[in-house]
Amino acid sequence: MGFIRKVVTAVDQILVWGLTAVTAVLLCSIVILVVYQVVSRYILRWGTPWGEELPLFLNVWFTTCALPLVFRFRGHVAIEFFVQLLPKQLKVMIIKLTDITVTGFGVFLAVEGWRISAQFMNARMATIPWPLGTLYVGISLGGASLAIFGLLMVLESVKERKLPE
Numbered sequence: 001m002g003f004i005r006k007v008v009t010a011v012d013q014i015l016v017w018g019l020t021a022v023t024a025v026l027l028c029s030i031v032i033l034v035v036y037q038v039v040s041r042y043i044l045r046w047g048t049p050w051g052e053e054l055p056l057f058l059n060v061w062f063t064t065c066a067l068p069l070v071f072r073f074r075g076h077v078a079i080e081f082f083v084q085l086l087p088k089q090l091k092v093m094i095i096k097l098t099d100i101t102v103t104g105f106g107v108f109l110a111v112e113g114w115r116i117s118a119q120f121m122n123a124r125m126a127t128i129p130w131p132l133g134t135l136y137v138g139i140s141l142g143g144a145s146l147a148i149f150g151l152l153m154v155l156e157s158v159k160e161r162k163l164p165e
Helices: 002-043 053-072 080-084 088-119 133-160
Strands: none
Touching: 002 053, 002 133, 053 088, 053 133, 080 088, 088 133
């Protein structure tokens, strides 16, 4: 059992570190590109054709990479008022049910994101010479990460049998 715990912890740490690094790079890139676009358009009076499409593309990737991190650290918006009124056992059941539901949603995003990305790989983006399907690969990777985190959280809550924070 100790080996499995080490593997689960390693997967969790690697995924958290990787997604944190990717989201940091994406957010910095978005800020730099938007500032560049504003300066070039309004101060220098010329804009780039990709100045809107590339930050939008990076924003989709940023959102789908940040979503699993927010869920992993339970930073998502939750309607806790009603849950706090319930008995402890029912609270635990609702939190576990939420984790299972989000895990299922992550699997759905991974599968459908992959299907849609494969469908649009032959189409090109308007101003960037990349396949349009690359936009949807981010949704698939974010969904897979969400599903992995959800599964790890479900396993953790079942093992510990206590109320998650």
